[in-house]
Amino acid sequence: MIETAEGQRAAGQGRVLAALALAQFICSFAGSNMNVMINDISRDLDTTVQGVQVAITVFLLVMAALMIPGGKLTDRYGRKRCFMTGLVVYAIGALLSAAAPGLGVLILGNSILEGIGTALLIPPVYILTTLLYPDVTSRARAFGVIMALGGAGAAAGPLIGGLITTGISWRAAFVFQALVIAVIVALSRHIEDPLPPDPTRSFDTTGAVLSAAGLVLVVMGILAADNNVWLMVALLVLGVLVLWWFFRHVRAEEAAGKEPLLSLSLFRNRTSNLGLITQNVQWLMLLGSSFTVAAYLQVVRHYDAIQTGVVFTAATLGLLVSSLSAERLAERRPQRTLIMTGFVVSIAGVVVLIALAAAFSSAWAFVPGLLLIGLGMGVMLTPSVNVVQSSFPEDQQGEISGLSRSVSNLGSSFGTAIAGTILVSGLTKGAYAAAMTTLAVIGLAGLAAAFRLPHRRT
Numbered sequence: 001m002i003e004t005a006e007g008q009r010a011a012g013q014g015r016v017l018a019a020l021a022l023a024q025f026i027c028s029f030a031g032s033n034m035n036v037m038i039n040d041i042s043r044d045l046d047t048t049v050q051g052v053q054v055a056i057t058v059f060l061l062v063m064a065a066l067m068i069p070g071g072k073l074t075d076r077y078g079r080k081r082c083f084m085t086g087l088v089v090y091a092i093g094a095l096l097s098a099a100a101p102g103l104g105v106l107i108l109g110n111s112i113l114e115g116i117g118t119a120l121l122i123p124p125v126y127i128l129t130t131l132l133y134p135d136v137t138s139r140a141r142a143f144g145v146i147m148a149l150g151g152a153g154a155a156a157g158p159l160i161g162g163l164i165t166t167g168i169s170w171r172a173a174f175v176f177q178a179l180v181i182a183v184i185v186a187l188s189r190h191i192e193d194p195l196p197p198d199p200t201r202s203f204d205t206t207g208a209v210l211s212a213a214g215l216v217l218v219v220m221g222i223l224a225a226d227n228n229v230w231l232m233v234a235l236l237v238l239g240v241l242v243l244w245w246f247f248r249h250v251r252a253e254e255a256a257g258k259e260p261l262l263s264l265s266l267f268r269n270r271t272s273n274l275g276l277i278t279q280n281v282q283w284l285m286l287l288g289s290s291f292t293v294a295a296y297l298q299v300v301r302h303y304d305a306i307q308t309g310v311v312f313t314a315a316t317l318g319l320l321v322s323s324l325s326a327e328r329l330a331e332r333r334p335q336r337t338l339i340m341t342g343f344v345v346s347i348a349g350v351v352v353l354i355a356l357a358a359a360f361s362s363a364w365a366f367v368p369g370l371l372l373i374g375l376g377m378g379v380m381l382t383p384s385v386n387v388v389q390s391s392f393p394e395d396q397q398g399e400i401s402g403l404s405r406s407v408s409n410l411g412s413s414f415g416t417a418i419a420g421t422i423l424v425s426g427l428t429k430g431a432y433a434a435a436m437t438t439l440a441v442i443g444l445a446g447l448a449a450a451f452r453l454p455h456r457r458t
Contacts, residue, residue, distance in 0.1 A: 016132070017142055019187035020125045021149040023087070026180045027118045028153030030059065030094075030110070032287065033161030035294035036308045037170040044170070047103045049299060053420045054223065055107050056291065060413040061219045062115025063122070065212035067406035068262055071123035072204070078197035079124035084188060086121025090114050091181040098174035110174070122405050130389045131194040143389075147381040148320055156316040158294055162309025207249055207261030214243035215410060222417040266392070266400060274449045275387035278339050279404065280411035281446030282384060285346055285439050286377050288415025290315075292423050292435045293353065293366060300432070307363065314367040318374025325378075335383035336453040342380025343447035349373035350440040354433050380450075387453065415439070 034041070038052050045051075074082045093113025100106040125146065133142045164173045217239030224232040253260035267273060290312070297303040297311065322342075329338055349372030356365035385404065392400045422435040 015187050015190045016128075017145060019184050019191065020129060021146045022180060022184050022187070023083070023121055023125050024146050024150035025153040026090075026177055026184070027063075027122060028150045029157045029160065030114055030118070030153075030177060032153070032157030032290045033173055034110070034157075035291050036158040036162040036298070036306075036312075037165050037173070038295055039298050039304075040165055040170045041106070045100070045103050045106065049295065051103050053291070053295075053416065055103065055111050057219065057223060057413055057416045057420065058107060058111035059115050060287065060409055060416060061216060062112060063118045064219075064406050064410035064413050065215045066116060066119035066208075067123065067409055068211055068403055069203075069208040070119035071127075071400075071403065071405065072208075072261055073120070074124055074127060075198055076201040076203060077199075078193050079127050079195070080188070080191050080193045081197070083121045083124040083128075083191070084185070086117045086119070086124075087181050087185055087188070088117070089120065090117025091178045093117060094174045094177040094181065098171045098178075100171075114177075119405075126385070126389060126405065128191070128194070143382045143385050144325075147385060148378065150381070152316055152320050156312070158290065158312040159309035159316060162304075162306040166304060166306035202259050204253065204259065204261035207246060207253070210242055210246035210249060211261060214239050214246055215406075217242060219410075219413050219417050222414070223421060262403060266403060269391050271454055272388050272391040272400070274453050275384050275391070276404065276407045277449040278343075278380065278384045278446050278453075279388065279408045280414075281442055281449070282342070282346075282377060282381060283408045283411035284415035284418075285350070285443050285446070286373070286415070287412040288419035288439045289350060289353070289370075289373055289436065291416045292419045292432065292439070293370070295420070295423055296357075296432045297363075297366070301361075303363070311363050311366050312370060315370040315374035315377075318371045318376075319378040320374075322375045322378025329379065329383075334455060335387050336450060336455060338383040339380040339387075339450040339453065340447060342376045342378075343443055343450055344376070345379065346373050346376030347440050347443040347447065349376060350436050350443065354436045354440075357432065418442075 034052065034056050038049055041052050042048060070082065070086075090113070093109045093116075096109030096113060097106055098109075100109060129142050129146060160176075161170075161173050164170075164176055217235050219239075221232050221235030221239055224235055247264075250260040250262060250264055254264060294308050294312070297308045303311075349369045351369075352372060353366060353369030356369060359365070388400060388404050419435040419439055422438060423431050
């Protein structure tokens with residue numbers, strides 16, 4: 001009877017982990033699968049490559065802007081309720097995107113509704129994992145599965161999206177997302193919230209509006225770089241001012257004894273701050289390189305969706321192999337070592353992508369670099385998350401989870417916006433090399449942050 005009860009608990013916990021990992025998979029998939037649909041969507045909706053780039057970037061940006069409020073809402077309404085609500089909103093957005101008659105409706109469904117849904121459902125994924133797996137090794141295993149599927153979603157998005165787009169239609173890729181959401185909902189029946197919701201918890205609406213507005217203005221400023229330099233400067237300056245206003249508001253709320261959207265105490269943890277930087281740069285490199293390579297292959301070398309997706313199989317395999325080894329690696333090596341190794345391998349991958357693309361015209365020239373990026377990302381995604389989440393007690397998991405996911409998705413937005421803007425401005429070999437070189441340089445900043453992490457196991 002005891003063995004049976006333990007087996008049932010293990011099976012139930014397995015279904016919960018499957019639901020959480022699939023949720024991360026589909027959200028990451030949504031961030032990259034449109035990269036191989038650039039030509040198809042442009043033709044079908046009578047738009048441009050830049051129009052599709054805007055849709056992708058806005059999706060990532062909405063996630064980043066609302067992830068902190070989404071994390072905060074879990075304390076008030078409960079992690080499971082926010083998770084389920086996010087799934088429903090996401091599914092509605094996916095189905096609306098599948099039926100979109102034009103770019104505007106696609107942005108509403110994919111960029112806005114799917115972005116809002118993701119911001120509601122992703123913080124609970126990380127909070128629940130942290131609470132359900134209390135020790136570093138088991139948590140590393142759980143985060144390894146989640147980050148493996150998350151990274152695989154981002155890396156395999158082009159392949160799966162390419163297969164669906166070529167075999168059926170780009171619209172069917174959004175129906176696929178809705179079907180995966182239905183599976184997650186079925187698995188989520190077994191989720192039990194470890195902490196009860198607290199309906200009395202206040203919500204800082206002013207802080208939520210200011211933080212979201214500031215982040216939106218900054219990223220939109222980057223997107224405006226290739227059209228109007230003065231508009232870019234104006235948006236960036238305005239975004240920085242709004243974010244400065246947000247932090248002044250937070251300081252005032254704390255001084256008055258109120259609960260702000262984001263406690264400034266979160267930024268007093270040096271280890272967490274460095275971990276957040278590594279998270280931001282990791283996703284910036286992954287999504288930035290994904291968009292750049294996919295756009296270059298389709299627009300410059302005229303590959304179709306499935307050809308482009310097949311090339312990205314190398315990144316998917318590399319990421320899966322290294323991510324699924326997260327538990328074993330965590331037992332043998334400090335988190336700092338793993339993160340540094342990941343950056344070195346990923347930066348090497350970017351350099352190889354630049355060199356081989358310049359020397360060879362074959363699609364195989366992109367495989368070694370993408371494989372290295374996948375291996376590097378898989379090695380460091382899990383320890384970066386573990387470093388941050390493990391730096392705070394249970395009562396701050398809602399806040400830090402929202403902040404952590406916001407920083408990561410902001411990195412994804414920056415990657416697509418920065419590298420994409422450089423590439424779209426020229427769409428030539430020179431622009432491709434410039435975009436990838438920019439990603440490599442930013443990767444060095446992530447490596448520097450990883451170097452400053454504590455040597456001890458965390």
